[in-house]
Amino acid sequence: MSNENMKFLIVDDFSTMRRIVRNILKEIGFGNAEEAEDGQAALSKLKGGNFNFVVSDINMPNMNGFELLKSIRADNELKGLPVLMVTAEARKEDIVSAAQWGASGYIVKPFTKATLEEKVQKILDKQAK
Amino acid sequence: MSGRAPIMKEDDALYANVGRLTRQLHDALRELGYDRDLESAVGSLPDARSRLSYISRLTGEAAEKVLNGVDETKLELAKLSTGAIEMAEALRSDPVSAVASGKLMGFLGEVGQSASRADAQLTDIMLAQDFHDLTGQVIRKVVTLAQSLETQLVQLLIASTPNDDADSAVASAQLIAPVAVSADTTAQCPSTDNLDGPVVSADGRSDVVTDQAQVDNLLESLGF
Numbered sequence: 234m235s236n237e238n239m240k241f242l243i244v245d246d247f248s249t250m251r252r253i254v255r256n257i258l259k260e261i262g263f264g265n266a267e268e269a270e271d272g273q274a275a276l277s278k279l280k281g282g283n284f285n286f287v288v289s290d291i292n293m294p295n296m297n298g299f300e301l302l303k304s305i306r307a308d309n310e311l312k313g314l315p316v317l318m319v320t321a322e323a324r325k326e327d328i329v330s331a332a333q334w335g336a337s338g339y340i341v342k343p344f345t346k347a348t349l350e351e352k353v354q355k356i357l358d359k360q361a362k
Numbered sequence: 363m364s365g366r367a368p369i370m371k372e373d374d375a376l377y378a379n380v381g382r383l384t385r386q387l388h389d390a391l392r393e394l395g396y397d398r399d400l401e402s403a404v405g406s407l408p409d410a411r412s413r414l415s416y417i418s419r420l421t422g423e424a425a426e427k428v429l430n431g432v433d434e435t436k437l438e439l440a441k442l443s444t445g446a447i448e449m450a451e452a453l454r455s456d457p458v459s460a461v462a463s464g465k466l467m468g469f470l471g472e473v474g475q476s477a478s479r480a481d482a483q484l485t486d487i488m489l490a491q492d493f494h495d496l497t498g499q500v501i502r503k504v505v506t507l508a509q510s511l512e513t514q515l516v517q518l519l520i521a522s523t524p525n526d527d528a529d530s531a532v533a534s535a536q537l538i539a540p541v542a543v544s545a546d547t548t549a550q551c552p553s554t555d556n557l558d559g560p561v562v563s564a565d566g567r568s569d570v571v572t573d574q575a576q577v578d579n580l581l582e583s584l585g586f
Contacts, residue, residue, distance in 0.1 A: 245495070
């Protein structure tokens with residue numbers, strides 16, 4: 234699948250951050266993206282939404298990023314989706330937990346365009362193997 | 363001298379009374395457990411102070427980044443504008459020479475490079491807006507702290523108010539409470555309480571990472 238056709242879901246409770254991630258994804262060639270303001274909204278969009286990649290914050294109301302990640306991994310339809318965590322949570326225990334629950338990558342905020350590009354590409358390369 | 367002695371005696375009695383009342387209030391507060399509440403409320407203030415300092419620092423840095431980016435982008439645009447005027451003049455006066463000397467191609471190359479630099483500056487300006495997310499998370503924590511402090515002070519006010527005035531104290535507390543509740547945006551998500559949000563100060567902390575390289579190293583050490 235070409236980059237342009239890949240459908241991303243950006244999950245963050247701050248609209249500014251969703252916009253930043255969306256713009257960077259567009260700059261690096263992934264122009265097809267939708268947004269959700271928390272895990273709960275993300276999960277209902279993901280069901281039947283034909284998404285190929287999730288970029289999610291962790292600290293969100295209603296359903297946080299960890300809960301979203303666990304729900305995705307527990308769902309037969311969604312469990313294979315790459316989930317990249319982009320978060321301000323910098324405790325080592327949170328990073329380890331995210332990895333154990335099946336996160337595909339972990340970026341701490343503030344981040345650069347190069348970091349996001351590198352992690353997305355790394356996940357896609359791994360998936361293609 | 364003889365006229366001052368009774369006044370001093372009255373003062374002494376007054377001070378003794380104030381002292382006794384203070385002791386009684388202190389004992390009552392301790393009995394009710396409010397001394398611990400107050401202690402924890404006061405203990406939360408340095409945390410709120412450091413969070414507010416973090417917000418101030420981050421917003422300042424973001425403003426600097428944006429202003430620097432705008433300055434540099436404006437310089438690029440000014441250079442382009444001047445170059446375009448000179449190029450137009452060169453083409454008007456001697457188009458063959460302008461092309462043959464490579465001036466036109468040189469200018470077009472500069473336009474491309476300049477546009478790339480301006481684009482990179484605009485990306486930096488966009489990324490600088492991440493302060494909204496990072497400070498927003500910290501502000502939520504400060505709002506929660508302020509609410510907890512307020513609740514404890516209101517409880518103290520009610521507990522230390524004489525019975526006759528208790529009703530008005532409760533009424534005042536009820537007037538204050540709705541404001542606090544409406545300002546709390548995290549109360550509906552208890553699981554978020556376990557999350558720290560942005561690291562306000564990493565000094566002396568070994569349980570947090572401070573950059574992306576440390577995240578990558580940690581994950582790599584775990585085999586991810």
